[in-house]
Amino acid sequence: MRNLLIIISLISLISCTESIDEANTYLGFDYSLRSSVSRNAGYYLTEQNTIVSCQVDHFYEIVHSVFMAKYPNASSLFQEGIATYFAGTGGNNFDFQIAQLCEMIESNPNTDLSKFNDLNKLLKNGSNHFYTIGATFIDYAFKKGGSEKVISLFQYPKSNEEKLSAISKELEIGENDIDSFLKNYIIKLNKEKN
Secondary structure (H helix, E strand, O other): OOOOOOOOOOOEEEEOOOOHHHHHHHOOOOOOOOOOOOOOOEEEEOOOOEEEEOOOOOHHHHHHHHHHHHOOOOOHHHHHHHHHHHHOEOOEOHHHHHHHHHHHHHHOOOOOOOOHHHHOOOOOOOOOHHHHHHHHHHHHHHHHHHHHHHHHHOOOOOOHHHHHHHHHHHHOOOHHHHHHHHHHHHHHHHHHHO
């Protein structure tokens, strides 16, 4: 699945080397609706089919341009997950993200990974554990049922209840089992990668 060939219609790209704020000025914004000090920052404007980015490698945002356009109502957990799965985040690939999350699990074993939204924070290196958890679900879905199983996750609306329903119905992971499943799966994935 990582070698998926994505064919994309024309996408506008606004890219710069200084900051997202600089890129936003090219769009004519008087102030930044989305701002970041990260040199890896970027975002996709669905309606305008435009990527705004500070990085040279735009693959992460290109993945968003495909999945957000096709599945605009899908949960951000899966949207960020699929982009992280294919392109990494913060300038680091999926394997790095798994190793980093594994370290966090080992040093903070009481952290509840089922509290996805609490983990949606930008780390100093540009990573985000929320994105990595989403990518972990994408990886598991692909191993469980191929691309069809992955796409099934995108059929559920954005609400927290529907996100949990997708995990329960499509991945057969009960709500009370999400934390232990994620910890075990991430540790296993990390061992496989090393």
